[in-house]
Amino acid sequence: MSLATIKEIAKLANVSIATVSNVLNQKPGSASPEKVEKVLKVAKSLNYRPNYLAQSLKRQRSRSIGIIAEDLTVSQTAEIINGIEEYCEEYDYEALLANMRLFKRYGNNLSAIPERSVLFNRAFDNLVSKQVEGCIYIGYHGREVSFSPPDTGLPFVYTYCVPKDKSYPYVLSDDENASLEIGRALISMGHRRIGIISGPVNSFNSQKRLVGIQQALFEASIPYNVGTTVIGDWTRECGYHAASQLLSQGVTAIYAFSDKMISGVYTYCIEHRISVGKDISLFGFDDSDIVHAYTPPLASAKPDLQEMGHKAAELVLAQLQGKTVCTKCHVLPCTIHVRPSVCSIGEA
Amino acid sequence: MSLATIKEIAKLANVSIATVSNVLNQKPGSASPEKVEKVLKVAKSLNYRPNYLAQSLKRQRSRSIGIIAEDLTVSQTAEIINGIEEYCEEYDYEALLANMRLFKRYGNNLSAIPERSVLFNRAFDNLVSKQVEGCIYIGYHGREVSFSPPDTGLPFVYTYCVPKDKSYPYVLSDDENASLEIGRALISMGHRRIGIISGPVNSFNSQKRLVGIQQALFEASIPYNVGTTVIGDWTRECGYHAASQLLSQGVTAIYAFSDKMISGVYTYCIEHRISVGKDISLFGFDDSDIVHAYTPPLASAKPDLQEMGHKAAELVLAQLQGKTVCTKCHVLPCTIHVRPSVCSIGEA
DNA sequence: GTGAAAGCGCTAACAG
DNA sequence: CTGTTAGCGCTTTCAC
Numbered sequence: 001m002s003l004a005t006i007k008e009i010a011k012l013a014n015v016s017i018a019t020v021s022n023v024l025n026q027k028p029g030s031a032s033p034e035k036v037e038k039v040l041k042v043a044k045s046l047n048y049r050p051n052y053l054a055q056s057l058k059r060q061r062s063r064s065i066g067i068i069a070e071d072l073t074v075s076q077t078a079e080i081i082n083g084i085e086e087y088c089e090e091y092d093y094e095a096l097l098a099n100m101r102l103f104k105r106y107g108n109n110l111s112a113i114p115e116r117s118v119l120f121n122r123a124f125d126n127l128v129s130k131q132v133e134g135c136i137y138i139g140y141h142g143r144e145v146s147f148s149p150p151d152t153g154l155p156f157v158y159t160y161c162v163p164k165d166k167s168y169p170y171v172l173s174d175d176e177n178a179s180l181e182i183g184r185a186l187i188s189m190g191h192r193r194i195g196i197i198s199g200p201v202n203s204f205n206s207q208k209r210l211v212g213i214q215q216a217l218f219e220a221s222i223p224y225n226v227g228t229t230v231i232g233d234w235t236r237e238c239g240y241h242a243a244s245q246l247l248s249q250g251v252t253a254i255y256a257f258s259d260k261m262i263s264g265v266y267t268y269c270i271e272h273r274i275s276v277g278k279d280i281s282l283f284g285f286d287d288s289d290i291v292h293a294y295t296p297p298l299a300s301a302k303p304d305l306q307e308m309g310h311k312a313a314e315l316v317l318a319q320l321q322g323k324t325v326c327t328k329c330h331v332l333p334c335t336i337h338v339r340p341s342v343c344s345i346g347e348a
Numbered sequence: 349m350s351l352a353t354i355k356e357i358a359k360l361a362n363v364s365i366a367t368v369s370n371v372l373n374q375k376p377g378s379a380s381p382e383k384v385e386k387v388l389k390v391a392k393s394l395n396y397r398p399n400y401l402a403q404s405l406k407r408q409r410s411r412s413i414g415i416i417a418e419d420l421t422v423s424q425t426a427e428i429i430n431g432i433e434e435y436c437e438e439y440d441y442e443a444l445l446a447n448m449r450l451f452k453r454y455g456n457n458l459s460a461i462p463e464r465s466v467l468f469n470r471a472f473d474n475l476v477s478k479q480v481e482g483c484i485y486i487g488y489h490g491r492e493v494s495f496s497p498p499d500t501g502l503p504f505v506y507t508y509c510v511p512k513d514k515s516y517p518y519v520l521s522d523d524e525n526a527s528l529e530i531g532r533a534l535i536s537m538g539h540r541r542i543g544i545i546s547g548p549v550n551s552f553n554s555q556k557r558l559v560g561i562q563q564a565l566f567e568a569s570i571p572y573n574v575g576t577t578v579i580g581d582w583t584r585e586c587g588y589h590a591a592s593q594l595l596s597q598g599v600t601a602i603y604a605f606s607d608k609m610i611s612g613v614y615t616y617c618i619e620h621r622i623s624v625g626k627d628i629s630l631f632g633f634d635d636s637d638i639v640h641a642y643t644p645p646l647a648s649a650k651p652d653l654q655e656m657g658h659k660a661a662e663l664v665l666a667q668l669q670g671k672t673v674c675t676k677c678h679v680l681p682c683t684i685h686v687r688p689s690v691c692s693i694g695e696a
Numbered sequence: 697g698t699g700a701a702a703g704c705g706c707t708a709a710c711a712g
Numbered sequence: 713c714t715g716t717t718a719g720c721g722c723t724t725t726c727a728c
Contacts, residue, residue: 005704015714017715017716019714019715022707025707035713052474052479053401053402053404053479053704053705053706054405055705057705057720058705059706072429073427073430077426078420081420081447085447126442129399129400131399150395271643288637290637290638292611293611293615293642294641295619355722363699364698365699366723366724370724378698383698398721401722407723697728698727699726700726701724701726702724702725703722703723705720710717
């Protein structure tokens, strides 16, 4: 019933617990072949599994890093965690997850909820308590995150968000460049009046994406027209409303900073018999599941979430090896998927 | 730098470690008010956090349950985990996650990959090693799962899958009843020729959903026509192909066992100028993000994943309290969302 | 009230 | 090669 210990193995195998430990840890030449065999046999028959708690306590080493996720159910989080775990596995580390469930508790409206910092501290304490050797924070919507770890010299890395306290490294997708490429693609296809549906201004993602598209316009000597930029809130609904506003201004293409918002535009177009990929070109961001649900499929930019996880883990493990890492923003390229929802301006 | 211990607190507060421990654990009347205050002050100043490893080792109690997820990035998994965590939090337990990354490694083709059991054993050992008091297995696509925990009397509960070994409880959504309701809804709207796009036959979900719709037909004395059932593989592509086959047979409604498959049908309809919600009624399953992306929005059935997580956790914790739980299938209702993608047969 | 001491399961000197 | 021993940080009798 209760778990076997090395003590029991030692008794049954007629050896000392030290020998059992040595054998189990494969210390070279520390036991005769017969004893090795005996110990291994007894261990297997007892279905022995080392007690991680005791092991780590004794070794003073957990070989684990913590993940503080703002919300596990927000679409990007799982992919990032997956990336972290992949990287950790390679280096024989493991990841411990603390999920704050922020979105489940408060939705998108995270501002001015003091309770949040309680949740953060609880999550952090929990992880430290478990002796993690480092920690990765996963935000959402690229918000600015105001909490940072109290004192400890624990390696701490942020991802998918921007820490207020710039003394920690953070990992983001290169939204600016992605946006630049999107702009170039649209412009190269002849579009000059491009409507933009931005995310909220407090989102770092929004900021960067805006700068990128502006840069593309600038390169092509097309003046940026604030009048054809609508500020949205990431929802389908706002995309829908923005569509009518933008289309009435005669834009030939609409670039929304999320697939969800562009999906509202899509709905508007259908309702008004505007043919996507013919009468109007549409570009989204995130490359979420819904892009393939449309006819024609939606063009979008895909952040490499897995790679962001890798990078974040790399930054933590590097610090654990004593390397100093740059406490700056580490930026990873997106992939631009141009799909039939965009077309050249003469083609229609 | 390194973490403070009760020993250090004891020294600084001029008390014994036993007193520190008593104070920190709020043992009533075990220390004078002055000492309590002193200890608390020192603890705070040292930023003390109890060592979970040592604590649990000593207490012989981890107050944690393990989660073995087949793949964290499969859409339903995170929601279920969220539910488990919510339930655990109420009872002062916590969840430890072991992610096998099965989908990331092998995609949908999980059959005949012997390595899988290695991954399962590794995950299970890892969790047991950490002294979890129980375990929840989260599958995907309602497959039959052939691995079960080796020996240990550890409470073990499956969810979103069906264990081959029926001596463990498992939690599923009530797909049969959901399907029955979908069938009734369609029939009540006048549909008699209903095309079905099933998932793979080895999916328990497929089986149940098929039985449900058959039951609805039976109730209405409509003979079930195998010729208008296509077996798909959960993908959009197969939905697309099934659509042409089904529509040529003159069905007035198509019910696909996943939103993804129905989304292929949607594409087919657009390409062939068949008006969804007028010329044809469409019903999906899962109620995923994409249902709102369509115009008109897609009708679908929503499994209560969060509640499934709650239930699974409940079944584990109940066993920990010595209660015996039913080692049967525990089934949770879905919500049926009828949306404008379906219409009455005369309405068109 | 308070502290000394034992011990949770394990690893790592160290002696033999 | 093998076993004895100390001790990781903590909780918990049990004397005082």
